Amino acid sequence: xxxPITKDISDYSVHFRPLPATKAFVLAKRxxxxxxxxxxxxDLSNLGGEIxxxxxxxxxxxxxxxxxxxxxxxxxxxSLRGSTITATGQAPVEITDxxxxxxxxxxxxxxxxxxxxxxxxxxxxxxxxxxxRFGLQTKVTDTSSEAxxxxxxxxxxxxxxxxSPMK
Numbered sequence: 001x002x003x004p005i006t007k008d009i010s011d012y013s014v015h016f017r018p019l020p021a022t023k024a025f026v027l028a029k030r031x032x033x034x035x036x037x038x039x040x041x042x043d044l045s046n047l048g049g050e051i052x053x054x055x056x057x058x059x060x061x062x063x064x065x066x067x068x069x070x071x072x073x074x075x076x077x078x079s080l081r082g083s084t085i086t087a088t089g090q091a092p093v094e095i096t097d098x099x100x101x102x103x104x105x106x107x108x109x110x111x112x113x114x115x116x117x118x119x120x121x122x123x124x125x126x127x128x129x130x131x132x133r134f135g136l137q138t139k140v141t142d143t144s145s146e147a148x149x150x151x152x153x154x155x156x157x158x159x160x161x162x163x164s165p166m167k
Contacts, residue, residue, distance in 0.1 A: 010111040015084040016122045027078050028125040034063035057113045073098055079119045
C-alpha cells in the first residue's frame with residue numbers, strides 16, 4: 001500500500017495521495033497506451049547510466065498533444081486528482097477539477113508535465129512501474145544557469161541504479 005508523500009518540484013510542493021485502485025487501473029491503461037511507445041523508443045545502449053528525463057517529458061507531452069483535447073485534459077486532471085499542490089507563496093490547492101490545474105500552471109506547462117510524470121511514478125502506473133522494476137530512477141539536477149556556472153542547462157534525468165546499459 002502506498003503512503004502519501006510530499007515532493008518539492010520546481011517552485012511547487014506537491015503532496016501525492018494514492019489513487020483509488022479502479023481509478024489507477026483505468027488511468028494506467030490510458031497512460032500506458034501513449035507512454036509505452038515513448039519509453040520503448042529510448043536507446044539504452046549509449047546512455048552512460050542516465051536517461052534525459054526532459055526527452056521523455058517532451059515525448060509524452062507530444063503524445064498527449066496527439067490525443068483529443070478533452071481526453072488529454074482528463075488524463076492530466078485524473079493524474080493529479082486528490083493531490084495537494086502549493087505554489088511558492090500561494091495557498092495549498094487540492095486538485096479536484098481542471099479549473100484548479102489551469103490556475104496553478106498558467107504559463108508553466110513544463111512543470112505541470114513534470115508533476116504529472118511524478119504522479120504516474122508515485123502511483124506506479126504502467127509503464128513507470130516497469131521502469132522502476134528495471135532500476136530506472138529520476139535524478140534531478142539544477143537547471144539554472146547560475147548553479148551550472150554556464151549557459152548550458154541540464155534538466156532532470158533518469159538514472160539507472162545497479163543496471164548496466166543494455167547492449
